[in-house]
Amino acid sequence: MTPLIGIEEEYLVVDPWTRHVVPRAAEVLAAATDVLDVTHEITRFQVEARSVPSADLNELGVRLRATRKEVAAAARSCGLAVVASGIPVLGDVVPAPLSDDARYEQGRVLYRALQDEISICALHVHIDVPDEEHAVYVGNHLRPWLPTLIALAANSPFFVGRDTGYASWRVISWGRWPVSGAPPYFPTFADYEQALHALSRSGALMDPKTVFWDTRPSPTLPTVEVRVADVPLDVSDSLTLIGLIRALVVTALADVARGDRGQPYPSEVLRAAYWRAARDGLLGDSLDVREGTLVPASVMAGRLLAHARQALDDSGDLPFVEEGMDRLLRRGSGAVRQRQAHARTGHLAAVVDDLIEATVA
Template identity: 85%
Template sequence: MAPLIGIEEEYLVVDPRTRHVTPRAAEVLAAATDVLDVAHEITRFQVEARTPPSADLDELGVQLRAARKEVAAAARSCGLAVVASGIPVLGNVVPAPLSDDVRYEQGRVLYRALQDEISICALHVHVDVPDEETAVYVGNHLRPWLPTLIALAANSPFFVGRDTGYASWRVISWGRWPVSGAPPYFPSFADYELALRALAESGALMDPKTVFWDARPSPKLPTVEVRVADVPLDVNDSLTIIGLIRALVVTALADVARGDRGLPVPSEVLRAAYWRAARDGLHGDSLDIRAGTLVPAPVLARRLLDHVRPAVDEAGDLDFVAEGLDRLLARGSGATRQRRVHARDQNLHHVVDDLIEATVA
């Protein structure tokens, strides 16, 4: 049986008249009474919707669409809107206004100006695994494929009024944090525990929840949490990426059961692959980490599907995921759409308008 999946999607609250992000998330949350699980995030620009665990990708799609629809309706009732974008397109966001939470204030003291650009929105995918040690080894196997997921999900080219030149500025901005980005390779669970103790001693961690690696054992659930992707603009893109992530985890679980703890890709090489994927997205070349050569990003995306094809097929998702991947590669990610809208008249207001519409389309 395919393992259960739980999803978290983060959205930005915007004023539909100015098209700027606005720190009124609390009003949206108060109005979102029909959403199963919606919560505040670190800044007052953001809200997060969560799905109940499910093994069925179709069911997750129903839940995600319903959550987006209800959160958007709650925002409209307050004269606001929500957008699925990895980072704010317009607005005065530096420093970001933090939500009322003692923990967030503690983070401001610890992380200081790193909090200034924390208004970022991601897709988090929880996949059931037997235990924390297995989650660590699964993370080892996921590492080489994380840049490809970045390219597929890229949806943050504009940041507060300018084109960054990147398909995912969220990945670049977030990568400055001390415990973020791709996880290190851990040859043993003891090495993982030793690293966490050292990170805590250094002051880089407030607690286990501030281990922000893009694939990590969840600090509170028996899952591996994959948090590498910008929040996609299109729910179907979210589901395609979710299906690929679950299949990556299932494939890794089989490898770990055979005693394979993953390929020890050097962190410097993986960091460069991250940078390239965040810059170019699906339009350009990506680094084939195993070969150390550049290949077209769509080629790596298809290699990812080939790598996990048996697991996707076993889950009953092969047709949906393959068609979703074809669609993504043909029309591009959310970053492509944002730039396409902007190219019409160079007006970022129209980019935000399109994000508002497409978030619930």
């Protein structure tokens, strides 16, 4: 049976005249009365859209496009716009204004200046799994592929007025948190639970929702949540990544059913692969964590596709995902498009203008 998929996409609220992010998410949410599930995020710069779970990638695409257009229309009614970018291009965002929620205020006390740059937007993908234990072992199997997903999704090269030199500055900024980035390898579910107890005692965790690893058992749903990707600029890129992620999870579940809980690739090697993928995206070389060798990012993307091919074929998603991967490798991720928009005029305002248009294209 093909597992259900649920998705969450986060967007930034911007002033279309100044092109700066603005803390007016509450106004957009109040106007978005026709959107089935859109909610606030940790900062007042952001809104989050959620999908109804579906096993059909095409159906998810229809819903996601409609949701983006409806949220954008709500923003326009307030004299605002929304953009799908992993991090703010322009604006005064440090420290970030938090949404009204006692939990966020508690986090400010616990995490302090880490919250200053938390105005980041990601794509979160939930895939049905039997239970938390399976979710942990699926995470083991996904670890070596997470850097490639980062490269494919990279969409945050500019941060508040400057080119960071990275394709995904969101990944670098987010990686400073105590429980973030690639999950550790866990040989047993008991090891996972023991690690969470120790992290809680250390103060690094406020509650189960602050387990911010890029794969994790959802704290509220019977799913594995994969949260490694910048929010893509293009809906088709989002769907390509969603299809790939489900196929990786299905492939991992089959391996787990055979007693394979994944390989313990060293965390320090995976961290280096993350850095390389976040810096270069699809334009440079990638570190193949399994072999410890540098290969062109396009080759690594091909290896990921080959690894997930059978699951993609079984779900009927293979032609769509192959086409999407080919498109990404030919024209690049959102980071490439952002830099191209900047190169045309030399002004970051042009980048924001392009983001506004492309988010709902």
